[in-house]
Structure formats: structure tokens, C-alpha cells
Amino acid sequence: SITIIGILATIILNSISNSRARAYDSKIKQQLNSFRTAAEIYFTNKNDYGPTVFICTDITSIFKDLDPVNGRPGLYIATDNIPNGTQVVCSSNGSAYAVKATLYSGNEYWCVDSKGASMLIPGTIGVSATICQ
Numbered sequence: 001s002i003t004i005i006g007i008l009a010t011i012i013l014n015s016i017s018n019s020r021a022r023a024y025d026s027k028i029k030q031q032l033n034s035f036r037t038a039a040e041i042y043f044t045n046k047n048d049y050g051p052t053v054f055i056c057t058d059i060t061s062i063f064k065d066l067d068p069v070n071g072r073p074g075l076y077i078a079t080d081n082i083p084n085g086t087q088v089v090c091s092s093n094g095s096a097y098a099v100k101a102t103l104y105s106g107n108e109y110w111c112v113d114s115k116g117a118s119m120l121i122p123g124t125i126g127v128s129a130t131i132c133q
Contacts, residue, residue, distance in 0.1 A: 021104040024083045028101045029110050029118075034076045035099055036112045041071025048094040049114060054128055056090035062097060063090045077101070091128035098130050 042062050043049055053061040056077060064074040075081060077088050077099060087102040087109075098113040102125055109125045111132035112118045119132050 024104040025110075027083055028086060028103060031076045031082050032099055032101055032110055032112045033118055035073050036114075036118065038071030038073035038076060039097060039114065042073050043114075045070050049092045049097045050094070052093040054091050056088050056099075061090075062092055063099070087125055089125050089128040091130050093130055096130035098128060098132055100125050100128060100132070 039049065039062060042065060050062045050065075051058075051060060053063070056063045058064065062073050063077060066072050066074050077090070082088065082101065085102075089100045091098050096114045098111060098117075100109050100111045100121075102109045103120075107124075108120055108122045110119070111121050113130065113132045115131055117132040121132065
């Protein structure tokens with residue numbers, strides 16, 4: 001009887017842990033896909049993706065823009081709007097951008113770019129480029 005309860009408790013705890021991981025990853029994917037939509041509004045209004053930057057926190061970049069007229073792309077990758085512990089890497093130049101964010105496992109990340117990519121990439125997040133690769 002105690003053994004059965006222990007086995008059931010283990011199954012339930014594993015299920016909860018897996019659900020959290022899936023929720024974390026879904027949130028990251030949703031936020032980056034929303035960023036991509038906002039980035040297209042930004043591009044339409046500004047006719048480019050802004051200055052060349054390689055960090056998400058550059059205040060003059062698309063990655064920090066919160067203006068509703070420009071689609072508010074910075075809102076979707078702001079620290080308060082993504083799961084704690086997520087590493088986000090950004091890169092842009094006038095004609096292209098890419099945003100990458102680690103997933104729950106830490107051994108893969110999600111990437112979106114201005115060419116339309118939205119993809120899972122295995123490995124560590126590494127340095128950024130303006131395309132998902």
C-alpha cells in the first residue's frame with residue numbers, strides 16, 4: 001500500500017514537472033513569435049530594423065522599442081514577460097534581425113528572424129547572427 005502511494009506520487013510529480021517544462025517552452029515560443037509580428041510593424045513604420053546591435057538591452061534598438069505605433073516589439077522580450085532564467089540573444093542590422101531564447105532543457109533554443117524562420121535549434125545559444133541557423 002505504501003509502495004503504491006510512493007509510485008503514484010512519483011508519477012504525479014514527474015507529470016507536473018513535464019507540464020511546467022512544456023508551459024515554459026510554449027511561453028518562449030509565443031513571445032518570440034509575437035515579437036516577430038511586432039517587428040514587421042516596426043519595419044513597416046521605420047523602413048528598416050534599426051541600427052546594428054548585438055544585445056537585447058540596447059535602448060535605441062528594435063529590441064527595446066515599446067511604442068504602440070511601432071508594434072511594441074521590445075515588450076515581447078522584456079525580462080518581465082518571459083520565464084525567469086531565460087537567456088535571450090538579439091542581433092540586428094538595418095535589413096535583418098534574429099532573436100534567440102533558451103528553452104527549459106537548456107540544451108536547445110527557439111529562434112525567430114526577419115526571413116520568417118521560427119525554429120528549434122539544438123545546442124547552446126552561442127553568439128547571435130541576423131538569421132536563425
